[in-house]
Amino acid sequence: MATPHRIAIARRRTPATRSRRELRVEQILQAARDLFGAQGYDATTTAQIAAQIGVVEGLIYKYFPTKRALLLQVLGYWYDDMFGDYTRELAYFPTARKRLHYLIWRHLCTVRxxxxxxxxxxxxxxxxDNDYRGSPLHAMNKRYTQLLVDTVETGMRGGEFRTxxxxxxxxxxxxxxxxxxASRYLARYIAPHQQAAADAPALDVGLLADQITNLLCDGLGPRPAAELTETRA
Amino acid sequence: MATPHRIAIARRRTPATRSRRELRVEQILQAARDLFGAQGYDATTTAQIAAQIGVVEGLIYKYFPTKRALLLQVLGYWYDDMFGDYTRELAYFPTARKRLHYLIWRHLCTVRxxxxxxxxxxxxxxxxDNDYRGSPLHAMNKRYTQLLVDTVETGMRGGEFRTxxxxxxxxxxxxxxxxxxASRYLARYIAPHQQAAADAPALDVGLLADQITNLLCDGLGPRPAAELTETRA
DNA sequence: CCTTGTGTTGAGTTGTGCTCACCAATCCGC
DNA sequence: GCGGATTGGTGAGCACAACTCAACACAAGG
Structure with a gap:
């Protein structure tokens, strides 16, 4: 929050000490990510996180000010890994519609x-109602979703989309x-031992991406099937 | 949860006893609704809810098993008030597109x-990750959103929408x-004393409903403006 | 008046996020 | 190497909130 979340690479005066601290931070982030992912945020206690790496609970608070800050850091860490190279890959697609489809497809893949x-x-x-707004994580999310906004705007300027x-x-x-x-799909993973998991559908990423792109670009109104298949390839 | 949430009007055998209990339940629900709405769920304590109506904290648990059950009941109570007469009003609109627009508009009004x-x-x-799925509130929500699904299906059967x-x-x-x-709009109300509230936009319900309906029915692809204005009125 | 019901109380208990004074170990100039 | 300083680590404990329970109040009915 107040401190930047990018603490991995910094000037290292005493290499051993510095790397020890880094290692602990990495350990805590990893354990927290596993437990938050497995049980959710509320159901995970800081004592559990500490026990996972064999330390005492209080030590967590030497590296992270609050449990919530730890969550935001975990999410930011993961976010950074996921969404680093979108801009570069987007340039490969010639039309705004194909870029839009790619963004939707990639997002669905991440959910899956x-x-x-x-x-x-x-x-x-x-x-x-919390401290998410204005946080680095919020900035990351805005930067990520801005790619789609930029794509749509480009399509508008190029005459491909209405303005x-x-x-x-x-x-x-x-x-x-x-x-x-996704929420229907997520039920399969959140409650794996209930019958809800059994009848929860799998996430057909390719089909869904096609359908969403189709709906957004062409609309619900009926039109000839020819337009739907070529879609200015 | 197990008991129906519709306890306001019921046959009253012993009027005094029965109505006293009803009154307390009503009081608690009202206080909880106010406080949850003003401060959020986590920030509201059961002691606050009890103090609001001048009783002691433990009394809450004579009427509601957990704080969370109280929340679900509050939401269910409100949900019932809001979304009772949708089906009747929907019949007034001749086309699926107009019904769709109405559902979107009404939902936006509720958010506003x-x-x-x-x-x-x-x-x-x-x-x-909680007990929402399968709860009466979940059933209410499904029933509510099913109206839109039904509307779309009707439009498909009538040839108004693609299938x-x-x-x-x-x-x-x-x-x-x-x-x-809405999340951008909600920031205005959740954090009313920050600068985020000032630059948060108001919710232009009419405009947004038009735009969403337009986008979904006609799509992003450019088409003559004539089609956009009449929209089979 | 006593009994019975239920509404109400206030003092717990438990569990969890979080703190703090203190111990341990490692590093650094000497 | 060695004493001081800095950082890593401990465990006891605090604060607070959800939740419980034995006891009390008190109206209604015999």
Whole structure:
């Protein structure tokens, strides 16, 4: 929060001491990520996190000010890993529609591959009653979703998309819609021993990405199937 | 939870006793609704709720098993008030598109009028790690959103909408998208003394409903403005 | 008046986030 | 190497909130 979350690489005066501290931070982040992902935030106690790496509870607070700061750091750490190279890969796609489809598909892949962490993240993004807004994690999320807004705006300027709708609206529908779609899928992982897990559907990433892109670009109104198949490839 | 949440009007055998209990339940629900709405769930203590109505903390637990059950009851109570007459009003609209627009508009109105309670509700719907799924509140929410699914299906059967997309997807995009749009608006109410409240936008319900309906029905692809204005009125 | 019911109390208990004074070990100039 | 200083680590304990329980108040009915 007040301190930058990027503490991994810094000038190292005493290498041994510095790396020891780094190691502990890494250990705590890893244990917290595992436990938060497995049981959720509230159900995980700091004592559990400490026990996981064989230290006493109080030590956690030598490295992180609060349990919540630890959660935000865990999410930020993971976020950084996931969404680093989007900008570069986006340049490979010739049309705005294909870039949009790619962003949707990648987001769905992340939900499929990291369902529990995504669940934590969704909860954070939605809840405005805490210290999420204005945090580095919030900035990361804004920067990430801005890629989709930029893509839509580019499509508008290039004449590929209509210009009488705010691009922000597309972002809200895409990410909000995916969250809702995912919540059914997430039940499979959150409650793995109930019958809810059994009838919870798998996440067909390719199909969903096609459908969402299709709906957003072409709309619900009926039109000839020819337009739906070529989609300015 | 196990008992129906509709306890306000019932056959009264011993009027004094029965109404005293009802009165207390009503008092507790009202106080909890006010405090949850004003401060959020976590920031509200059961002692505060009890103090609000001038009783001691332990009495709350004679009427509600847990604080969380109280929250679910508060939300269910409010949900019932809000979404009772949708089905009747929907029949007034001749086209599926107009019904869709109405559902979106009404949902946005609810967010505008009950921002804090909606924030609590959004958080519940999203989080799958608790006892929400399978609860009466979950059933209410499913019944409510099913209206939109039914509307889309009707539009498909009538030839107004294309049939190669799952109606459930429209529901996810609409309600998920509105949640995301609303989160910016909710910041104004959750943190009323910060500068975030000042630059947070007001919720232009009419404009947003038009835009969302427009985007979903007509899509992002450019088309003549004539089609956008008449929209089969 | 006593009994019975239920509404109400206030003093617990438990569990969890978090703190702090103190111990241990490692590092550094000498 | 060695004493002081700095950092890593401990465990006891605090604060606070959800939740419990034995006892009390008190109206209604015999």
């Amino acid at each position: 591959d990291y369902p529990r962490l995504c669940g934590l993240m969704f909860r954070e993004v939605l809840s405005a 009488d709708l705010p691009p922000r609206l597309v972002r809200s529908l895409v990410y909000g819609g995916i969250e809702h779609e | 009028d009950y921002p804090r309670l909606c924030g609590l509700m959004f958080r519940e719907v999203l989080s799958a 190669d997309l799952p109606p459930r997807l429209v529901r996810s995009l609409v309600y998920g998208g509105i949640e995301h749009e």
